[in-house]
Amino acid sequence: MEIVNTNKNGHTVSSREIASYAGKQHSHVMEAIRKMEKSWAEVNQSSFRLVEYVDGKGQKRPEYLLTKKESLYIATKFNDVARAKLINRWEELEQQVQTNQFQIPTTLSGALLLASQQAEQIEQQQLLLEQTNNQLNAVSTKVNEQASQLQKQxxxxxxxxxxxxxxxxxxxxxxxxxxxxxxxxxxxxxxxxxxxxxxxxxxxxxxxxxxxxxxxxxxxxxxxxxxxxxxxxxxxxxxxxxxxxxxxxxxxxxxxx
Structure with missing residues (x-):
């Protein structure tokens, strides 16, 4: 199985590949992802991407395509070896992207395009940072509420x-x-x-x-x-x-x- 390139800004890993790293049946990994999706949606206001693939018998089967952050969240359900393999795979992929994608522009139009892309990336990073801070605040509030409940109980x-x-x-x-x-x-x-x-x-x-x-x-x-x-x-x-x-x-x- 391979990492699937979904867009110019990122990649995804399939639930089948996670199953191979964890040494588990794909159906068991799908079940674990479905159960963990509710908590993820509460914090991130987004669901995991569910798609179909064609198996060796020509039949359509469901699978999840997960971003790096999503897949590392799912990996917490499995053993240390599976998590280590997944982290190494993402590091390998990111190094390939950095090596193959960056080129110094040789024309004015190319330089202007690169500057525009970098500005867009900075804006996206700032938005992601703001979203992360909001998520951390939400988690902190929830933890405090649970701590208060535990004290009462x-x-x-x-x-x-x-x-x-x-x-x-x-x-x-x-x-x-x-x-x-x-x-x-x-x-x-x-x-x-x-x-x-x-x-x-x-x-x-x-x-x-x-x-x-x-x-x-x-x-x-x-x-x-x-x-x-x-x-x-x-x-x-x-x-x-x-x-x-x-x-x-x-x-x-x-x-x-």
Whole structure:
């Protein structure tokens, strides 16, 4: 896969290339990008660019084309090796651009055109700096608000930390009880629905109410397997979704704020 040149001012990297760096399936990377897009849009007032490509079978498939800043934001979801590869790729690309694109004008018209382009670049950089400052101010305000909320919720944070110390996984129904004890009244069915809506549990078919792979990798859920005999004496396998101590603390803090 290659970096795709989108315009004279910049380049993009595809979600497929990020998947190759991270050693993950492209569908998993697409899922991670979709979940991270909401937070990005809140800060930057822009969404990621979603396009189509034609795979080896001639079928159209979706992929994201991300700028450098967007791709490095997405890379925070993956391991250090993937981030290092992506950073090296961007550095290599930028060095190529600097080497190949800059030429000293030999005519008056060329010099005037270069001066105009440089003035435009300076104006764009100033605008970007202003946007960055606004984003930093917005983030700072949000952090202060969250810090204030955490201070008010300190007793409940202690309660959630105490859950981790027990070291026991629990059923989603028991998690609903723990969350209610922490101050947010919720029942088992409503909690299942929220966990599906938030993208932690599957929605349909055999995956319904089963943890998605990223939720297992994050250490929030685990699947317990067991065998039983049906009415005909045949062995059957069943799976039960359980919330780890880490997941219990995470969701208690998530729903109480």
């Amino acid at each position: 300190a007793p409940k944070v202690v309660f959630a930390d105490a859950v981790i110390e027990t070291g026991d996984s629990c059923l989603v129904g028991h998690l609903a009880t723990l969350i209610s004890q922490a101050g947010f009244s919720i029942g088992q069915n409503r909690l299942f629905q929220l966990l599906r809506d938030l993208g932690y549990l599957g929605n349909v078919g055999e995956k319904r109410n089963k943890p998605l792979q990223h939720a297992i990798e994050d250490g929030f859920f685990e699947l317990k397997y067991s065998e039983y005999l049906d009415n005909n004496g045949n062995k059957k396998m069943t799976t039960v979704t359980k919330v780890t101590p880490k997941g219990q603390a995470f969701f208690i803090n998530l729903f109480k704020i």
